[in-house]
Amino acid sequence: MSKALGALVLVAGIAGLGYWGAQSHAVSMQARIATAAQQAVTGTVHPMAVxxxxRDITLTGLADTRTELDRVIAGLDAIRGRRVVNAGDVEVLPDIAPYETALAKGADGSLAATGYAPSAVARAGLAAAVPGAEALPLGHGAPEGWGAALAAGGAALGPLDAGSFALTGGTLTLSGTAATPAEDAAARGALGDLAGFDAVIAIDVTDPGQIGFTLSYEAETGYKLAGIVPQAFGMEGIASALGRDAIAGEVATTFADLPGLAGRLDGMGRFAALLESYTLTATNDGVAIAGAALPGLDADIVFGQIAEAFGTIEGLTISAGAMPPEGAERMNAATGLRQVAHGGTWITIPGFEPTRARCTEAAMARVAAQPIRFMTGSAALDPYSLATVNDVAGIVMLCTRDPGMRVVIGGHTDAEGDDTANYSLSVARARAVRDALIARGVAPERMTAMGYGETEPIADNDTEEGRARNRRTTFDWPG
Structure with a gap:
């Protein structure tokens, strides 16, 4: 009995050892197969799980190409001890040719992506900068440098107001709208020279920075402006620089600047009273002025006055103005005053009610602003004074139309030289002014020329400045 029991125990032990051995071997084999299978999927483009x-192997995930999947399956098939390799759930990415990924920037600054991404990792990187890019389908065939190209494309769209960037095979295409050449250059620079790609760039620049406008002036009709002006001025700024509340015309603006423009406009606003017309043409290269002097004014002298105020101006030309018909009337747009044509020139008639005090004040204010000068040592009028004489003629014409209104024209000298000679010179100069006013239509019987020599100084004759002030012409309407 004991022998039989011992034999049974021995058999059971041997069977248990066999079962344990079989189980242990199976676990060890499964682990070995799993390790080998994991090595077979190492280095795939996309994560693959085994x-x-x-001893059965199941493969899932994405394969970049059928070739890659076949390589992995072949590696799994070669594992010693494996039984079945199941790869039916593996998705092979479609082969895209030509491969395209595109970015678009809207007018609101938002970015959108279309096309394909080469991997989930690459797609996530793009989505960090372009919301919505995580929805791009994956596809095989992306050119080398796909990520760098898309990053450069996004940077190139940054300076543009709106635009699109496309990576199509080995070609980069950038198009859109830039506000100025600076943004255009920034977009091109961001795209740079990416190795292995051809670039096609088409950017429209809204404001190319080109100044080009014409300011025209006619004494009778005023100013008109057309073209592209610096945005620092605009229409209102041009008018303000000319000393006007408003001017006619329509303009566009540019970011570009034109140094010295404000001074040119200010000067032409001031000199408009000497001109019958002019055209100021401005480009990025500078300003050119072509004008015609008021009839009766010497064109060379007007040119000299403008050139002296501006300095050297290339392209400044002043011609003689056409003579108006005798007796014609108009409103001068520069001064807003009525003018009457007489003796081949325009005489400005001031717009105030004449009284003795008001007439004296107006005439003396005009000669204070720009004195009547004479050639040195003589009674010949300096041609630079003709504009002043024209304006004074209008004042005197208005202020002598009533029978009781008479003007005394006084000639004054400094104290240099002989007293008698100074007196004679002062009389001759007063008469020269009277003759000039007669030539401009003032009734001679309403004017008296008086010489005072050096007897009524208004400043110190010991200084050149004082002597210059004492050499003067006065106008007085005595009561």
Whole structure:
């Protein structure tokens, strides 16, 4: 009995050892197969998962190409001890040719992506900068440098108001709208020279920075402006620089600047009273002025006055103005005053009610602003004074139309030289002014020329400045 029991125990032990050995061997084999299977999927473009059950291998995930999948399956098939390799759930990415990924920037600054991404990792990187890019489908065939190209494309769209960037095979295409050449250059610079790609760039520049406008002036009709002006001025700024509340015309603006423009406009606003017309043409290269002097004014002298105020101006030309018909009337747009044509020139008639005090004040204010000068040592009028004489003629014409209104024109000298000679010179100069006013239509019987020599100084004759002030012409309407 004991022998039989011992034999049974021995058999059971041997069977248990066999079962344990079989189980232990199976576990060890499964682990070995799993390790080998994991090595077979190492280095794939996309994550692939392997699951080992017993000696069966199941493969899932994405394969970049059929070739890659076949390589992995072949590696799994070669594992010693494996039984079945199941790869039916593996998705092979479609082969895209030509491969395209595109970015678009809207007017509101938002970015959108279309096309394909080469991997989930690359797609996530793009989505960090372009919301919505995580929805791009994956596809095989992306050119080398896909990520760098898309990053450069996004940077190139940054300076543009709106635009699109496309990576199509080995070609980069950038198009859109830039506000100025600076943004255009920034976009091109961001795209740079990416190795291995051809670039096609088409950017429209809204404001190319080109100044080009014409300011025209006619004494009778005023100013008109057309073209592209610096935005620092605009229409209102041009008018303000000319000393006007408003001017006619329509303009566009540019970011570009034109140094010295404000001074040119200010000067032409001031000198308009000497001109019958002019055209100021401005470009990025500078300003050119072509004008015609008021009839009766010497064109060379007007040119000299403008050139002296501006300095050297290339392209400044002043011609003689056409003579108006005798007796014609108009409103001068520069001064807003009525003018009457007489003796081949325009005489400005001031717009105030004449009284003795008001007439004296107006005439003396005009000669204070720009004195009547004479050639040195003589009674010949300096041609630079003709504009002043024309304006004074209008004042005197208005202020002598009533029978009781008479003007005394006084000539004054400094104290240099002989007293008698100074007196004679002062009389001759007063008469020269009277003759000039007669030539401009003032009734001679309403004017008296008086010489005072050096007897009525208004400043110190010991200084040149004082002597210059004492050499003067006065106008007085005595009561």
């Amino acid at each position: 699951r080992v059950s017993g």
